[in-house]
Amino acid sequence: MKKQLRISFILLLFSFILFSQENSNFSLGFESNSQYYVDDSKTGDFTLSEPFRANNYLKIDYTFGDFYSGLQVESYAPLALLNYSPKLKNTTIALYHIGYKSEKLDITAGYFYEQFGSGLILRFWEDRQLGVNNALRGGRLKYNPTNYIYLTALYGKQRVGFKVSNGEIFGFNSDIDLSSAFNLGNTALLFGFSYVGRKEKSTITLPAFNDLTNAFSTRLDYSKNNFYSSLEYVLKENDAVFIANKIRSVKSGNSFLLNLGYGKKGIGIDVTFRRMENMSFFSNRAATGNIYNESIINYLPALTKQHDYLLTNIYVYQAQPQIAFQDPTLVKFGEIGGQIDLFYKFKRKTTLGGKYGTKIAINTSYWSGLKGNFDFSNFDYSADFLAFGEKYFSETSLEVRKKWSTKWNSIFYYVNQSYNKRYVEETFGKVNSNIIVAEATYKLGGGKSLRIETQHLWTKNDKKNWIGGTLEINLNQKIAFYVNDIYNYENESISERIHYYNIGGSYTKGASRFALNYGRQRGGLLCVGGVCRYVPESTGISANIIMSF
Amino acid sequence: MKQLLLTITIFSFISVFSQKQLPNIMLKTLDGKSVKIQDKTSKNKITVLSFWATWCAPCINELDEISDVYEDWTEETNVDFIAISIDDSRTQKRINPLINGKGWEFNILIDKNQELKRALNISIIPHIIILKNNKILYRHTGYSPGFEEQLYEKIKQYSK
Numbered sequence: 001m002k003k004q005l006r007i008s009f010i011l012l013l014f015s016f017i018l019f020s021q022e023n024s025n026f027s028l029g030f031e032s033n034s035q036y037y038v039d040d041s042k043t044g045d046f047t048l049s050e051p052f053r054a055n056n057y058l059k060i061d062y063t064f065g066d067f068y069s070g071l072q073v074e075s076y077a078p079l080a081l082l083n084y085s086p087k088l089k090n091t092t093i094a095l096y097h098i099g100y101k102s103e104k105l106d107i108t109a110g111y112f113y114e115q116f117g118s119g120l121i122l123r124f125w126e127d128r129q130l131g132v133n134n135a136l137r138g139g140r141l142k143y144n145p146t147n148y149i150y151l152t153a154l155y156g157k158q159r160v161g162f163k164v165s166n167g168e169i170f171g172f173n174s175d176i177d178l179s180s181a182f183n184l185g186n187t188a189l190l191f192g193f194s195y196v197g198r199k200e201k202s203t204i205t206l207p208a209f210n211d212l213t214n215a216f217s218t219r220l221d222y223s224k225n226n227f228y229s230s231l232e233y234v235l236k237e238n239d240a241v242f243i244a245n246k247i248r249s250v251k252s253g254n255s256f257l258l259n260l261g262y263g264k265k266g267i268g269i270d271v272t273f274r275r276m277e278n279m280s281f282f283s284n285r286a287a288t289g290n291i292y293n294e295s296i297i298n299y300l301p302a303l304t305k306q307h308d309y310l311l312t313n314i315y316v317y318q319a320q321p322q323i324a325f326q327d328p329t330l331v332k333f334g335e336i337g338g339q340i341d342l343f344y345k346f347k348r349k350t351t352l353g354g355k356y357g358t359k360i361a362i363n364t365s366y367w368s369g370l371k372g373n374f375d376f377s378n379f380d381y382s383a384d385f386l387a388f389g390e391k392y393f394s395e396t397s398l399e400v401r402k403k404w405s406t407k408w409n410s411i412f413y414y415v416n417q418s419y420n421k422r423y424v425e426e427t428f429g430k431v432n433s434n435i436i437v438a439e440a441t442y443k444l445g446g447g448k449s450l451r452i453e454t455q456h457l458w459t460k461n462d463k464k465n466w467i468g469g470t471l472e473i474n475l476n477q478k479i480a481f482y483v484n485d486i487y488n489y490e491n492e493s494i495s496e497r498i499h500y501y502n503i504g505g506s507y508t509k510g511a512s513r514f515a516l517n518y519g520r521q522r523g524g525l526l527c528v529g530g531v532c533r534y535v536p537e538s539t540g541i542s543a544n545i546i547m548s549f
Numbered sequence: 550m551k552q553l554l555l556t557i558t559i560f561s562f563i564s565v566f567s568q569k570q571l572p573n574i575m576l577k578t579l580d581g582k583s584v585k586i587q588d589k590t591s592k593n594k595i596t597v598l599s600f601w602a603t604w605c606a607p608c609i610n611e612l613d614e615i616s617d618v619y620e621d622w623t624e625e626t627n628v629d630f631i632a633i634s635i636d637d638s639r640t641q642k643r644i645n646p647l648i649n650g651k652g653w654e655f656n657i658l659i660d661k662n663q664e665l666k667r668a669l670n671i672s673i674i675p676h677i678i679i680l681k682n683n684k685i686l687y688r689h690t691g692y693s694p695g696f697e698e699q700l701y702e703k704i705k706q707y708s709k
Contacts, residue, residue: 025569025572027668031672063570113662119637119638125662175583177582188580221581223581228579230581259642261645261646263645263650265649265652265654266650268645268647270645272642301638301639302639306639306640308605341643342650343647343650343651344650345651357652359613359651361650403617409610441694443694443695445695446695447693449693449694474693474694477695477696480693510687511676511689511690513673513690513691548670548672
């Protein structure tokens with residue numbers, strides 16, 4: 001039945017392509033990430049089956065007049081890259097959709113992505129790097145009765161591997177632009193309300209909880225002249241709490257997010273505060289805490305700076321929205337904290353600005369657990385509203401970008417981190433580190449350029465000091481080569497003092513890119529946008545192909 | 550794999566016959582209002598879309614360089630330049646202070662759940678698209694220092 005559905009869908013798509021030439025648009029995207037894993041005495045031999053592995057994605061979109069359709073073929077053959085969900089195997093049409101869109105109405109059937117507000121209550125998205133694809137399979141209706149009211153209703157089951165969740169999701173969202181409704185001039189005032197219900201049948205009667213879990217979000221955004229602010233509150237009603245794969249208690253959850261900022265030419269400041277208590281929300285309750293990021297309904301990223309450099313990405317904070325009763329000295333039920341950003345430009349022709357101006361960016365963040373009382377034997381707790389518990393993470397960074405001439409550019413970057421490994425990773429220890437990165441780019445003309453980057457990480461904890469560097473050469477606008485290395489030279493275990501080197505090149509033409517790389521992958525967390533995937537240590541040759549037409 | 554290659558061939562063949570149109574997708578302005586991308590692109594003149602994010606170093610390098618010569622570009626070619634951020638809610642709040650702190654004067658739009666990025670099959674950023682009357686004339690992925698000069702040549706070429 002399912003197969004027939006897919007085949008008829010493809011036939012339908014083809015017939016649309018053949019019969020509609022006018023007003024039609026066709027778009028195609030292909031991405032292939034493959035790796036041949038090799039034995040390496042330093043990072044460990046490759047002992048699993050299939051040393052050659054590849055993840056391939058072919059996405060086809062077709063629109064004709066007010067109708068649109070699309071599908072995505074995914075192929076994980078012979079097997080998916082290391083540490084992608086084992087549910088991803090073989091080749092299949094993983095996603096498909098068809099829809100109608102007019103000025104006021106947008107109807108979709110099939111798989112679709114969506115986000116309500118900031119995603120704190122609901123976000124369906126794709127991140128191929130992380131193996132995240134939690135698209136909803138079902139139906140969605142978007143309706144804008146006026147140009148200031150936006151309504152969305154949806155229903156479906158969430159994609160999990162190549163199947164869908166047991167749990168059903170019901171959603172409703174409204175965004176109302178009050179400033180346009182009441183002609184408030186240069187003031188922007190927006191109100192948002194969302195509802196998300198997740199219904200999953202359970203045979204468990206003790207503790208008692210409803211199959212349907214309701215969650216609500218209310219939002220208000222205000223901005224005027226150079227000032228802006230936003231406020232969001234999410235409430236998740238009582239739901240079963242999974243701890244170590246078992247339902248242990250029934251608790252409600254909530255989240256509070258406040259953001260304030262000010263920006264005018266030359267300066268920008270932003271302050272964010274967030275408190276989350278028991279905010280994990282999965283379409284399958286039993287998926288709570290799964291390492292493959294499957295069945296996630298809401299998006300709870302770490303609100304810290306996302307770094308660009310290898311050594312700044314060793315001790316990466318991850319948001320702690322979940323309940324954990326590991327042992328009486330390691331109990332978690334949420335997080336509280338915030339961050340401040342400052343961007344500033346020293347003007348041209350001033351002492352600090354020089355000929356081209358100097359741009360600085362400062363970020364500081366602090367996150368800790370919620371303070372409260374707990375009863376370890378009954379997996380119960382009560383959290384204070386505005387009190388800071390055990391510190392999980394803090395960080396301060398300074399970035400200085402300076403253009404010296406039309407040929408020379410440089411970046412200086414300093415980061416100070418305090419990472420509570422015991423609480424964030426639920427292992428042992430605390431890490432205090434300082435990192436300095438210096439980078440320079442030299443343009444040789446005719447598209448040729450050279451980029452050099454050096455980095456050092458100082459810490460007396462964990463694996464001690466690291467050193468690293470990168471050299472990148474662009475021969476022209478199409479061909480580039482790079483080599484980089486990070487080395488944990490002070491590791492107490494001599495056998496773990498490994499050069500994680502990589503060497504590679506790429507060829508780019510228009511929207512297509514081909515890249516080849518050989519080297520060692522450091523084991524640990526690979527994080528994109530605040531969501532992380534664990535990657536094991538490995539050595540190999542990898543190829544990446546990206547094409548869009 | 551064979552099937553995959555066959556599919557690509559078939560679809561590439563078909564794609565030759567259809568024109569590349571910018572999909573009309575809803576984006577957000579900096580103050581959170583909803584706008585359709587086609588209402589923001591100009592008619593009968595060149596519009597450049599630059600997909601970027603606050604956490605993407607090559608994107609920032611590229612936009613910093615373009616920002617330095619932006620006045621000349623708009624004076625000489627009357628080009629419209631829209632920097633579309635694909636930051637998700639982790640880093641979205643950093644967009645406003647960043648563009649102000651850097652003194653960028655581009656139009657900024659936010660593709661909050663990467664809908665437009667996905668519709669255009671953009672896998673990696675930075676990604677540049679040159680448009681006229683919402684028809685895609687040119688695309689480029691990635692940034693290497695000095696690319697802005699080549700981009701400007703393209704803009705001048707299409708502006709004629």
